[in-house]
Amino acid sequence: MVDLKSLHNHSLFGGITEDQISSIRQFFVVEDFAEGEFIEREGEAGDRIYFIIEGQVEILKKITKTGNLSRIFMFSEGDVFGEMELIDVQPCAASVRALKPTKALTLSNKGLYQISKYDLKVFSLMIMNLARDISRRLRKVDEIIALCPEINKLKE
Amino acid sequence: MVDLKSLHNHSLFGGITEDQISSIRQFFVVEDFAEGEFIEREGEAGDRIYFIIEGQVEILKKITKTGNLSRIFMFSEGDVFGEMELIDVQPCAASVRALKPTKALTLSNKGLYQISKYDLKVFSLMIMNLARDISRRLRKVDEIIALCPEINKLKE
Numbered sequence: 079m080v081d082l083k084s085l086h087n088h089s090l091f092g093g094i095t096e097d098q099i100s101s102i103r104q105f106f107v108v109e110d111f112a113e114g115e116f117i118e119r120e121g122e123a124g125d126r127i128y129f130i131i132e133g134q135v136e137i138l139k140k141i142t143k144t145g146n147l148s149r150i151f152m153f154s155e156g157d158v159f160g161e162m163e164l165i166d167v168q169p170c171a172a173s174v175r176a177l178k179p180t181k182a183l184t185l186s187n188k189g190l191y192q193i194s195k196y197d198l199k200v201f202s203l204m205i206m207n208l209a210r211d212i213s214r215r216l217r218k219v220d221e222i223i224a225l226c227p228e229i230n231k232l233k234e
Numbered sequence: 235m236v237d238l239k240s241l242h243n244h245s246l247f248g249g250i251t252e253d254q255i256s257s258i259r260q261f262f263v264v265e266d267f268a269e270g271e272f273i274e275r276e277g278e279a280g281d282r283i284y285f286i287i288e289g290q291v292e293i294l295k296k297i298t299k300t301g302n303l304s305r306i307f308m309f310s311e312g313d314v315f316g317e318m319e320l321i322d323v324q325p326c327a328a329s330v331r332a333l334k335p336t337k338a339l340t341l342s343n344k345g346l347y348q349i350s351k352y353d354l355k356v357f358s359l360m361i362m363n364l365a366r367d368i369s370r371r372l373r374k375v376d377e378i379i380a381l382c383p384e385i386n387k388l389k390e
Contacts, residue, residue: 171373199354221295
């Protein structure tokens with residue numbers, strides 16, 4: 079049984095009590111990945127968020143011109159990925175590969191829907207927290223883009 | 235009285251009926267801006283979303299090295315900005331200036347909170363839609379960044 083206390087500290091559960099987290103624990107699943115295993119592949123359907131409990135992963139994006147993979151982030155214990163796939167029914171925005179044996183607690187889009195039926199208040203808090211997280215990430219990359227006039231041309 | 239039918243077509247109200255939109259109309263405010271007027275300034279507190287009913291605006295970001303403003307987007311009737319400020323209590327990520335006389339329907343963070351008290355289901359649908367919109371924008375900029383190895387260095 080995975081300790082849920084680590085979840086409580088995550089921004090996704092801001093404003094949600096430990097009792098409430100315990101009550102929605104049933105909608106989460108523990109998944110294990112071997113070193114080198116692809117957890118998600120860019121362009122393929124992805125529908126879940128991953129809370130890394132143990133291990134380390136790299137986030138990779140295809141460089142269109144060459145088809146090579148470029149590492150854009152590394153995540154480890156306490157980090158989260160797949161927020162976008164959880165709420166946005168689209169292909170994965172990036173690939174994710176385990177750099178070490180990795181254990182994650184996951185919540186699928188279907189599980190999230192079940193939470194909305196089970197406790198709408200907890201659901202709306204989770205979505206609000208998720209939207210804030212994604213928003214903060216967008217702020218950061220917008221700032222990076224604003225620094226680079228060449229990049230602005232690519233957008234047009 | 236502003237026609238609410240245009241709102242109904244906006245992704246923020248996906249899954250929300252016209253009757254439900256009419257019932258939360260009380261939490262929205264109409265605001266008018268003169269040509270050249272700053273609607274928001276980067277770094278200052280922003281707390282609302284703007285649905286442009288008439289007019290045109292430019293989104294500007296400061297280029298850190300020079301202090302000059304760089305136009306990153308232009309928006310007009312039917313477009314929306316301030317999604318991030320609505321849900322994320324932080325300074326504005328960019329400045330917004332009216333290029334023409336502009337009329338907008340706005341919803342503040344306080345108004346959104348009132349909607350959560352008034353109708354939690356409508357609120358959670360709105361937040362879900364908002365999170366999806368922000369997520370799609372993040373996907374786009376992530377793709378732009380992945381194309382540019384120089385940009386990746388700036389992130390580190």
